[in-house]
Amino acid sequence: MNIILVSRKRGQSRMVSPWLLLPVFVVLVATLSGVGYLGYQHLRPKATVIIDQNASRVWLNRIEQQAAEVDKTRIYTEEQINALRIRLAELQARLTRLDALGERLVDVASLDQGEFDFSLPPAVGGPESDSFDYQPPDFVHILDELAAQIGNREQQLRVLDSLLGDRKIQNETFVAGRPIQRGWMSSRYGYRNDPFSGNLAWHEGVDFAGKNGSDIVAVASGVVTWASTRSGYGELVEINHGNGYVTRYAHCDEILVEVGDVVKKADIIALMGSTGRSTGPHVHFEVIINGKSVDPAKYINRVARF
Template structure:
């Protein structure tokens, strides 16, 4: 193979004879250079694409990391707020428990309970067989454990207050229905129960009540709670009020100037039911007080001298 080289300036030419090896090298250079350029461009493009993909992936990871950091910050903020709320709740529970303890001790003192009869500082006594077995496993923080303990203590105190309230209510009801004391606020006994000289005839007679003298118009009071069964004028008694107290007890208040209640009224112990007068068979302002037990007249003296149970 010949290669002719032409020199335009000198106007001459020169021919070179190429052998096989030279032809192979020349062909390799002519074909290899474009192929190399193409291959280099391809590899360069692949590398740029890989770099671009790596950049996109890194950007995505960075955004995800930032999102997780924001979520973590929000969780921490919520946890701090919850901890603050639990701390405030714990303080409120402590205050409630203190108030309940003080109230319970005050009510216990007011109830005049014997020492040891009702110990508010101790949980209420209770028990019973175990109905089935339960295995409960849980994990809580120290603050949650404290809250749970305070909740339990509050439940105990509230239960004890309920018991104490029931006890006081029952005692109050018993006290209200307990016949005791005098049927007047001020005055004195002018005649006792039993045999006496009748003030009108001068002859011996049986007196079925106790007379309490006092100022006309002063209050006549109920000696126990009950239901008014009679008001009105009755021969010998004048204006009378009759009250039924249950358990077979009935009391009568006679010679009143004016009744302050009506049949069917529910009255409480110590409530004013009439005004003292001198109506009926009477020599002066007083109240004739009678007590009936199961329909039989009994001496009111034992009930007048009664004290609180």
């Protein structure tokens, strides 16, 4: 097959073999194919990348940081809970001491046990009022307020305990009563006829006669300052009661205390005898205030404090 080419200018025709146009056709097809491929590549939708490697590293770092923060928060929370446990234990111990102190005050003050029973919670009550939504407050703040209240009450109870203790000490050291449990007054305070010479002489105490070996008791609490023999007194016990008060118990058959002993009111300190300048079993009893002897009668007849 031949291809006829016609010229526009001259109007002449020319026969051309198709094999001569084959290279041109090949070049044209190749060119069109390349243009088409490039257009396809340009117009083809690109593949979507969800996450790249850098973004993955960033997220992994954030996850690790958050995990570390969670661990720190957990450790901090455990420390706070342990601190609260310790605080509660301290408050419970302080409340226990307050209960013990309250029971002691009840005993010291001789109050009715049923009126102040520290083993039971305080009795409360009253009619119901309009309810409202309760908002739980900060429990740490509540613990601080409770601790402050306990501290104030401890201070008040210490003051009360001190006052009651002082009152009890004053009652214990209050000189009152007889130095014997059994016996009778055989000689009074002041001038009398001396039993040995018959002459008028000053007697600085009172005598209580009784059975040999009878109990001699302290008329008030105090500290023993003498427990031995003294000229004229025989076996003598001397007790200092504080505030300038001293009592003496003479002519004892046996002394049952030593110097430095703390004795309580009504404790047995010696046994009645007739040692020293004596005519028979009795106890010579003296009351001395600020170094000066006074008539023991008003202390013997005193009503003891309670």
